[in-house]
Amino acid sequence: MLGLSFIDNELSKKTSILGLRRWVLIAIVAGAIIVLIVFLSCLCICCRSRRRSHRRQKPTKLLHHRKSTKLLHTHVPVTPVVPNLEEKNYGQQELQEIVPDVATRSHTPEVQIQVEKAENRVLLYSDRTPLRGESTASVGRGPPPPPPPPPLPEASHLGWLQRYTMEEIEVATRGLCDENMIGEGENGIVYRGVLEDHTVVAVKNLLNNSGQAEKEFQVEVAVLGLVKHKNLVRLLGYCAERTYRMLVYEYVENGNLDDWLHGHVGVSPLTWNIRVNIILGTAKGLAYLHDSLEPKVVHRDIKSSNILLDRQWNPKVSDFGLAKLLRSENTHVTTRVMGTYGYVAPEYAWTGMLNEKSDIYSFGILMMEIISGRCPVDYSRPEGEVNLIDWLKTMVENRKSMEVVDPNLLDMPTSKALKHILLVALMCVDPNASERPKMGQVIRMLDEVDLLVRHENRSDREPTRSHRDDKKPNHQYFNHR
16 A cells, blocks of 8 residues: 555655646556557558558569460460341351550551341441540531440451561561662551561551651551451551551562552553553542441542552552541541641642542542543643643633543544543542542443443454454355356
8 A cells, every 4th residue: 555655655756847746747658659650551451552562563464464474475366257148137246356455555446347138238336536636526416426445455457457566577578688679658658568478568666756667557447347348458468566557468579559640651451441541440449438337438648659559450459557536426527637638628728627628629530530640730731730620620611621641542432432531530630529429439430431441442353353353254255156
């Protein structure tokens, strides 16, 4: 009892600190120590949890990389679905294609392809959202489109496209040597290559100019990886390793139209019949992009250097790096003006509003170029002839249509056929975009020119045959004798 009373008396004594008793000070110090211990404990727990979460994220990324790598090196054959249109209930089939997500900042659209039962139209569904500075205009008022689904994982094959390794590309092109270089443009260099199965291909190595290579790569794979047409260049596969972006096309023997129109010296091998066939084939390729796909594809860079010619001089539209998708409910897409000077439609150059009528204008300029053999803009010519469209309009108004024909052309067309095809070209370059015909209408008008050409060829052969018949001996006369 004496000990407890002693401790009580000691603790009850006042101190010099604010006159507080000793037990009050002891309680304050003990409380402060407890608070400090709790604070330090919480701090340690937070640090440990952060370290654990950081350690967990690394294996997840590594696991995802391993899964992606496994997918990339696994052959997954995909057979295109072709519905039997003769059956009444064939059902709608969809072929879902996955575009590799090779960009670190952008996702490639998921694209699906389907054939409608009634109209037999190929539908391309894309989850791509408009880029910054790009907008679409719709007809009427409707509910906003649903949000895009999350991006899908990559696959080793895109439809019928083959994914090639960098090693395969180097072997095919002999290390991308200069001897195999067959073309060079602003966005890439094209090499001739031979694959292991002896298939001759054209390999386009995209140049990464401010990220343009990545954009062009994704657009070309998304568009050409899903469509097939005899007048569109066929994309066989691609290579996407590290910073390399390469596209593997079918090899087209006769190069591009621009070289034959402006690089050839002397009599041109492009006869009038061949030129009409090139114009008609190009129109059919564009009509497929505009009228048979949903959303429709606007090429945006129709010009002579993007028209390839095979061994039989059949045209194939190429270079879809600037192409845009336009849904049926949209009248246009507003985007940055791109294309080639001399071919760009005036309304697109002024407003940036793009639709299929812009391609039709470029096609009209291409028609004039094929007929005349002149460049759309040529500053080496005298004043009044620099701009092809202005010069040609003046010549037609002055009834000098026959003088606009390429002087290197060996066989001259008839006045009727020439006037008909010039009329189609002038309709395509109408300053009012709404007055320009659709590609389907252009084809119907060009078919008439093709019939005229065939009729002319048939008429030219008939006199020759009759002349030969006159020279044959009269067997009845000799038998009678």
